[in-house]
Amino acid sequence: MTEGQNRKELVRYARKAYKRHLVGGTGGNFSARISGGRMVVTASGISLGDTAEDNLITVRIDSYKWEPVKDYIPSKEYLYHADILRMRPDVGAVLHVHPPYTTTFAVKGRSIPMLTDAAFKQLPMPHVPYAPSGSKELQEYIVQAIEENPECKVLFLEKHGIAALGKDVRTAYDYADLIEELARVAFLAEQL
Numbered sequence: 001m002t003e004g005q006n007r008k009e010l011v012r013y014a015r016k017a018y019k020r021h022l023v024g025g026t027g028g029n030f031s032a033r034i035s036g037g038r039m040v041v042t043a044s045g046i047s048l049g050d051t052a053e054d055n056l057i058t059v060r061i062d063s064y065k066w067e068p069v070k071d072y073i074p075s076k077e078y079l080y081h082a083d084i085l086r087m088r089p090d091v092g093a094v095l096h097v098h099p100p101y102t103t104t105f106a107v108k109g110r111s112i113p114m115l116t117d118a119a120f121k122q123l124p125m126p127h128v129p130y131a132p133s134g135s136k137e138l139q140e141y142i143v144q145a146i147e148e149n150p151e152c153k154v155l156f157l158e159k160h161g162i163a164a165l166g167k168d169v170r171t172a173y174d175y176a177d178l179i180e181e182l183a184r185v186a187f188l189a190e191q192l
């Protein structure tokens with residue numbers, strides 16, 4: 001996929017995630033690997049619903065260096081996006097969102113019960129202990145989770161949400177959307 005196609009796909013799925021209520025307000029952040037050891041990441045303080053090609057920030061994966069675009073700066077979570085892309089050559093995109101049912105389990109300190117046919121096929125989701133968003137501590141916990149679970153596709157961030165890892169933006173989006181469906185079914189099943 002060319003850099004232009006990658007940027008377009010990231011914008012399309014960021015907006016879709018917002019419309020689908022996988023995240024609200026200005027929460028969440030998406031990144032995608034592009035050529036030359038770089039990634040594009042969504043901007044700080046901009047709703048994923050308002051993501052556009054001209055507010056994506058380009059960041060060097062190894063050095064975390066970036067240049068502002070107009071007044072836009074990268075999401076405060078960009079450091080761990082770069083870490084994941086550096087540590088996992090198989091991953092081309094990282095999506096962080098706060099889907100309501102998934103996050104309900106995360107705030108209650110519970111794993112999502114895997115109850116359905118689709119759920120049985122999922123890899124275990126490593127839990128990342130709580131630390132404030134944008135903190136060095138959270139970045140370190142995420143690096144540790146990736147080191148300990150080199151195959152994982154989704155990180156479950158306690159009291160926070162999830163980070164989905166895919167070979168491209170669409171694949172990562174589908175993981176995030178599926179996990180939210182599993183969490184919703186598990187939540188509803190407990191009400192019966």
Ligand SMILES: [Zn+2]
Pocket residue numbers: 027028096097098133160161
């Ligand atoms: Zn978040």
